[in-house]
Amino acid sequence: MLRLYVLVMGVSAFTLQPAAHTGAARSCRFRGRHYKREFRLEGEPVALRCPQVPYWLWASVSPRINLTWHKNDSARTVPGEEETRMWAQDGALWLLPALQEDSGTYVCTTRNASYCDKMSIELRVFENTDAFLPFISYPQILTLSTSGVLVCPDLSEFTRDKTDVKIQWYKDSLLLDKDNEKFLSVRGTTHLLVHDVALEDAGYYRCVLTFAHEGQQYNITRSIELRIKKKKK
Template identity: 30%
Template sequence: MVRLVLMFAAIIIEYVYGFPLIPLSVKDGCALVSEEVNLNRMEGEAVILSFGAFESVLKAHNIASPTAKYLITKENGTEDAAYQGGGRVQQHNKQLWFLPAQAADSGEYICTYRNETYCVTGSIKLQVYESNSVDMQKLSHPATAIVGEYLRLSCPSLDDFNVTGRMIQWHKDSSLNVPQRGRAAPFSQERGRLIIPAVRRSHAGVYTCQVRVLINDKQYKVNRILMLTVEGLDPVTTTTTTTTTTTSVPGLSMTYNPGLISSRRYSTIHTPVIQPPVIVSPVNGAIFESVHGSGLDLSCTVLTECQMADSTVVTWLVNDQSVESSYLDGRAVQGGRRVTRVSEGCHIELRLVVIAMTEEDVETELKCVTENQGGRQEVVTQLHLEDSTFTWLVVAVVAVSCFLTVVSVFLYILLKPKRKNKMDYFLARQNSTF
C-alpha cells in the first residue's frame, strides 16, 4: 500500500512539475532514504544530528506535514527509548542534540516519519572519539589552495548552531585541547572567516576554528579542523654575486686604495609574480531568485591581467559538479565567454542560463570558479524560488481591471439613449429691400 501511494505521488509530481522522482525502496512498510553523510566528532563538544537528505526526500515527494511526528532512536533500539525530556541527549523536532557528546554515543541513529498514510525512515552514523585517542586526519575537513590565491577559509559544519562571526576563533598548527593563541596572527579574520591574502607553501597545515555556543543558557565548545594543502611553488628570489678584482700590469706604477682592490656588488632579481584572478561579480553568498517555470540568466565576471586572459579558466559548478554532470544538465547551459579590456586589466564574462526553475532547484549551490597560474578563487551562490503569490495577485488585479473596463464600455454603448431625429432646416435667402 505504501509503495503504491509513493508511486502515485511520484507520477503526479512528475506530471505537474515535469521532472521524475527517484523511487524509494521499502522495508517493513517504510520507505528507505539513502544514508546521510557520516559524522566524526570529539567527546566533550556539543553535537547536533540533522537528517538533511531525509528532509529533502520528504519535501521532494510533498509528503511532509507540519503536524507530522518524527521519532529518532539508536540502532537496535525501540520506539520506547526515544530521546525526550531535558537530559544530556534530547530530540528537538527532526534533530538530536548531544549536550555534550560522549564516546558511548557512537552508533547509527534512525529517524522515522509516520502518519496515517506514509512511513519514511532515514539513518546517520555518528562516531565520537575520545580526546586522548583522537586521530586528527579523521576529524579534519580537507581544503586545497594554490600559491598566490586570495583565500577565505570558513569554519565548516556550523549550520545547526546559532553562530556569529565574533564567536569564531582561529588557530594554526594547534592541538585540540590547548590552542596556541597568536599562531594565526599573520592572517586576518573577517566575519568569522580566516583571510590569507596571498597563499604561500608555508601556509599549509592544520587550522582549528573554535566556537563557543549557548544552548539552553549553557555554554558548550565546538571545534572544527581543516587540513590545508597548498599546491604550486612560491615565487623565487635569486641573488647574484659579482666579484671584481684588480689586475697588475708590469711597468705601471699606481697607488691603490686597499678598500678598492676588491669590491663586491650584489644585485637582486625578482621573478615577476602573476596576480591571481579576482571574481568581481557575483559576490559570495548571493542569492538568485526566480518564479517557478521561468528562466534565469546568470553572469560571472572575472578581473585578470590581459596577458593572462587566454589562460584564465572560468567555469560554473552545480553542487560541486560540472553543469554537464549535474542534475541541471539539459535545463542549464553555460557559454558566451567574452573578454573586454578595462582600466584595471581585462574582464572575462561567462554566462549560465537556467531554462526553467523548478522546486528541485531550491537551495541549489552554484559556484563560479576561476583559475590561472597566479592562483584560484571561487564564489558560492544559491538558487531560490520567488513567492509567486504577489505576482499572481498583480496579474489577477490587472485582468479584473481590463475585464471591468470592457464590460463598462459595452454597457455604455448598449444603454446609451438614442436621440430623436431633428427636423431639417434650410436658410431662406433674405432680401434687404422691400
C-alpha cells in the same frame, strides 16, 4: 534532481491522506544511509539533522508528520524519558555533551497517516586529542601565491539566526590573533581570510565557536587540513 526530490518529499511524503490508506504507513521504506558521516569530539555539542527533513522544510511539514529517532536498530526510541543529555528539537537530535558511547548509527523515521520512510546517519565521537586529527579534519585547498578563504564547516545548527558569530582560529594549536596580518577572521562569519598563501601555510587549523546552553558555555570545534596547490602555468 534536487528540485524533484524536494517536490516529492514536500508534496507526497508530508501531505496527510485519508485514513483509509493508513496501512501504507505501517511498512516503512528505508532510503539508505546518509552520504555524510558525523565525526565529532567528546564533550562538545552535537546536532544530528534528520536527513529527510532539511531545516528550511521543517516549519511547513512538522504539523503533519511524526518524527522519531532510533539507535543501532534498537526498537527503543531516543531520547529516552530519563535522558538529560539528549533531546529532539526542530527535526534534529541534540546531544550535549556528546560522549564516545554515543557513537553509532542513528535512524530517523518520518511518518504520517499514509506514508513512512527511514534514513540513517552515522555518528562517531572521538577523544579530543591530536591523534584523531586525520580522522576528523575537513580537507580544504588553497592556491599558492593567492589569497583564499578557509571556512569553518558544519555550524549551521549553532549559528542559525545569529549575527554576532565569533570564531577563534588556531594553526597547529597556536591562536591566530586579530593583529595577524597574514590571517584575518572575517567578523560575523565562519571565514578565515589567508593572504598570500605560502607552502608553509599548509597544515591543521582549528576553528572554535562558543555555544551557550542553560547557563553553560561549550566549545564547538572543527578541524581543517589545509592543502596547498600550485598555480597552473
